[in-house]
Amino acid sequence: MSSDNLFLSNDILMSVEKPERYIGHEVNSCIKDPDSVRVRFAMCFPDVYEIGMSHLGIQIIYDMLNSFDDVWCERVYSPWVDLDKVMREKNIPLFMLESQTPVKNADFLGITIQYEMCYTNILQVLDLSGIPLESGDRKEDDPIVIGGGPCTYNPEPIADFFDIFYIGEGETRYRELIDLYEKCKDEGCTRDEFLIKAASIPGLYVPRFYNVEYNEDGTLKSFTPAVEGVPAKVRKEVVKNLDDTYYPKKPVVPYIRCVQDRVVLEIMRGCIRGCRFCQAGELYRPVRERSVDKLLDTVYQMLDSTGYEEVSLSSLSSSDYTHLPELLDNLIEECNKRKVNITLPSLRIDAFSLDVMNKVEDIKKSSVTFAPEAGSQRLRNVINKGLTEEDILSGAGQAIQGGWTKFKFYFMLGHPFETDEDIEGIGDLANKVAAEFFEMVPKDKRTNGPISITVSTSFFVPKPFTAFQWAPQCTQDEFIRKAYVCRGGIANQLNQKRIHYNWHDADTSVIEALLARGDRKVSAVIKKVYEKGGIYDAWSDYYKHDRWVKAIEECGLSLDFYAFRERKDDELFPWDFIDIGVSKAFLLKEYKKAARGEITSNCRNKCSGCGAASFGAGICPGVVKSGN
Amino acid sequence: MKKIRVRFTKHGAVRYIGHLDVMRYFQKCIRRAKVNVSYSAGYSPHQIMTFAAPLGVGLESEGEYMDIGVEDENPDCAAIKDALNEASVDGIRIKSVKVLPEDAGNAMASVYASSYEITFYDDKKDDCPGTEKVRELIERMNAMDHCVYHKETKKTSRDIDLKEFIYELKVSDSEDNPVINMTINSSSADSIKPGFVMEFMCGLDNIKLPVNALKITRLDMFTQDEEGNLKSLEEVGI
Missing domain, CATH: 3.40.50.280 (Cobalamin-binding domain)
Structure with a gap:
């Protein structure tokens, strides 16, 4: 033995x-x-x-x-x-x-x-x-x-x-x-x-x-x-060609059920969108895609070596992967044969994605997810979220006609330049989707039950290397007030009974801001919190806000300075010595454009000259395409 | 669809994997081995698979069973066994694969009894009875008409007569660390755990075993044939 x-x-x-x-x-x-x-x-x-x-x-x-x-x-x-x-x-x-x-x-x-x-x-x-x-x-x-x-x-x-x-x-x-x-x-x-x-x-x-x-x-x-x-x-280091690098063909298969209990296939790195709050969108520039042939070869090897019964496509915005239809056609056919499920997070809802979802999921069980991040068109322009009300309503309308009844909406509260009207727009938008359902689906056709809309809001945390790295964060009180404005905006709607609202915790958001934009002085706070017994702060059951407040005070630091303060245009940031390709000048220009509510086009439509082209990779202008 | 019965072992580190995760493990193992497994109908098809009595976390085994459906007309049991072993971790080994007769009950429903081998963990054995003491205790138990054990679970507590559930209890000649063998009822309707027997036995001499002292290995599982005799689940297969 x-x-x-x-x-x-x-x-x-x-x-x-x-x-x-x-x-x-x-x-x-x-x-x-x-x-x-x-x-x-x-x-x-x-x-x-x-x-x-x-x-x-x-x-x-x-x-x-x-x-x-x-x-x-x-x-x-x-x-x-x-x-x-x-x-x-x-x-x-x-x-x-x-x-x-x-x-x-x-x-x-x-x-x-x-x-x-x-x-x-x-x-x-x-x-x-x-x-x-x-x-x-x-x-x-x-x-x-x-x-x-x-x-x-x-x-x-x-x-x-x-x-x-x-x-x-x-x-x-x-x-x-x-x-x-x-x-x-x-x-x-x-x-x-x-x-x-x-x-x-x-x-x-x-x-x-x-x-x-x-x-x-x-x-x-x-x-x-x-x-x-x-x-x-x-x-920063960048892989120029994602087809010509490492990818685990035999990932370790855990015995217990993990968060990702499936094969994860990264189809691209980076995101063309340039949302002004999003750090990943800047850090992972330039946008680089993996080729369909390589992906298919990889995914079948991974399924063979692991025995997983599910595969998930991973990227910041899968709908922007140029060969998605080709990839999915092949994948769906083969996975059906193998009795393997496909999950597709981060898909923009439109006719194509709904058609795909219809093929790979049970409509009765699955939900349709939108992440407008802001409730009004004005604020969506401020954050450069290239998603219009028309996009949302037409996507939702098609989903309703396709039989879906569960809808999820994700928003952030506390964006720079946000007004209460913008927040109230969240309720308006959710109500319009509900109204579309009641208009489109007559009573006797509501076999999957009435529409159910879940609105979730998180609180905005300004991050380094984003256009909003200069922006002040709201205080916890202001966050909570905004959540009440949002809730009030939903309660005023005709279809409010079909809309469920939940919001995230405000305390961790301000600590996250301290840690995200902190300098070397902040390390003393982290050490103090640890010495006071703090571990698993990412788990709400173990997070103790008092511990952080005390530690900040004992170190003579303040959230006013690290979280709630607007930075001057020419302030030297602790992270400025890192070069991610995207220039500080570009980010500042973006911050100013945000204040004016002006949008910037995405990388595929038009290069905005962020600086990431200096890596000579991906979709940036001047990059010589290798055959795909 | 044909049903096959797979006998497997569970040793070493994998003894800490719970029953549900063992099931999940085999779902993947079967896919890796490319066994032509049968699936249920419906939107999310699952493999046709049944396990015999679950093994507790921390126990090892020489005789675990799973029945699976396969789409082969004449399943090549030797090839399936090799493929599963190839796809499996060291601690889980496939001992045999046999085709089940059409009328055989499934692994879960037909379990009647299990046999176990029990020793004491090395770091605990000094606080446990030695072989001679165990032999004496077993003799006393075997001579008793009733062995009333107070069984306490989270919800209920009741007295049960262990005698009705023990089919065999003996200790083999060994050095200071006794090797105890027992065959006890483990049917889904009514069953006892080997720990109950050990606890009762030691209680006869007011010996309290240290926690986690028992190193338990399930040796096999049995069904009852027409005459009421115990028959290994493995022997049900052809």
Whole structure:
């Protein structure tokens, strides 16, 4: 009978919720002989297993690193609160799932940072691993802690906790970094010597080697390299051709049901739309598509190797993928044969998408989703959401005629330049859709029941590298007032009984704003919150607003400064040293256009000269198309 | 559609996978193995699949069963077994694949009893009775007419006579860590867990076992034939 090869004892595994989170041994997980590799890489998503396992980015890097013979990449997730407690009580170190050995044994600890509210979990992972929280305190035998992902485009609030940040797409520079690490090991370099050399690899940022100075008002005065040879600017890394890179053909298949319990097929990167609140829309420019042939080849290999019964297309805006009809024709036919379901998030509702949805979903169960983000046309122009009331009503009308009765609408409250009339427009719009239903569908034809509309609003959080990076955020009181205006606007409607309204929490939104646009001073707040017991702040059950308020106060900082303040046009931002291709001048122009309610055309209609064309990739003008 | 019965093991790390996840595991495993599995009709077709009595989390097994429908006229059992093993993790091994006769009851409904092998975990055995003590306790139990055990669940509590549910109970000659074998009722209508027997047995001598002391392996599952004899679920297949 086989030996267990488990890090945690039977007693512990039997005492925690879902022990499957910690046992590894999943189908397609990569096992290597530790003696056959030179570099051990622990890849971490600082949240619970079911969330972390659902993330495509880690799967891509995992696949890539393990394709290198000299590297073994393993996975690490945050232990859930029950195990966290046991590990602290019994002094049990955090471990990697594949080898079931401590994280501390690894050469690198890579952490992907997808949302601000996971920052305290980063400290949890470091702490449980036995790695000093701050880069400066780490010793020669501690793993090199490297961060990546969307939040690292403003790495400053967490700069103290990382040795390196990898700015941009992970496929491009890891080989170089590992070669350098192996060379440094051979030559007997110190940790600092290695880090200085790493800082000159494009895309890599070593925060310890920079000097930060502040003005008296607390704003940033200067941000300069403190060590010779370290670059003043760090340019994001971009994969030029998505057909010619890594993609996991054999992703790890978890035993427990995860958020993504399916094959995820990324069809394109970037978004042509340029919504002014959206950070991803700027960060992932230029827009690059994968070819249909490559996608089909990949997806069938993935279905074969995993046995998943569902596949989901992934992108920021799948309707903008130019070969969508061709891709779907083939996919639907083959998936029907294989009894595999297809899910299509982020589709714009029109005749084409409804036809596709009709083929792949049960109308009675599925719902039609719109994300107008703002209630009035004026405000949709302000945020540059290229979706008109006519688009929405005609899409909804076609869906109603197609038999759909469940509708979901997503909005944001607190956009810059928003008025109460804009908010009241949300109720108007929902009411018009309901009215269309009652007009179009006579009583005896309402076999799927009457229409049901769900309106959800979240609160706007200004993010770095967006047109709204200068904008003030509303206070919690103002957010709540706006939610009441929205609710009142819905209650005034004739069909209000068919409209359900819910809104998100305002407290986390302002903390998210602090973390998103913070500077290095904010790291003290994160550390304080962690020391007060804060982990899993992304989970409402574990989020304690008081803890954050107290920590901010104790650090002598304020939300007025970080969240609610409008920045001056020429303010130096903590993230300005990062070059994402899209220029600050372009973003400022966009902010001014927003104030005037002027729209900017999407990348496909007309280039607006954002600066991303400098990467020479994707749909930008001047890029030589390789055959597809 | 033909029905086939798959006997599989569950050892090591995968013993912490719950029953529902084992079912989900096999749905994917069957697809990876490209077994020509039958699907139900309807908008979201699912695989025709039934499992015998669920195994508790933390228990290992040599004798788990699942019946699946296949679209082959004459299923190639050896090929299916190899393909499933190829697609499966180390801890879950397919021991046999057999075609079920048309009139065979499904795996879930026909389970009557299960046999278990029980030892104590190494780190707990010092606080558990040794082989000789266990032998003595078993002899006492076997000599009793009734073994009344107070069964407590979240909702109810009642007294049950374990004697009615135990078909065999013995300890084999081994060094200090006893190896206990028992065959007990595990029908869906009424059943007991091996832990009940161990708890009762030790209670006879006021021994309280430490938590998680039992290392339990299910060896096989049985149905009852016409004469009332126990017959391995595997032997029902052809």
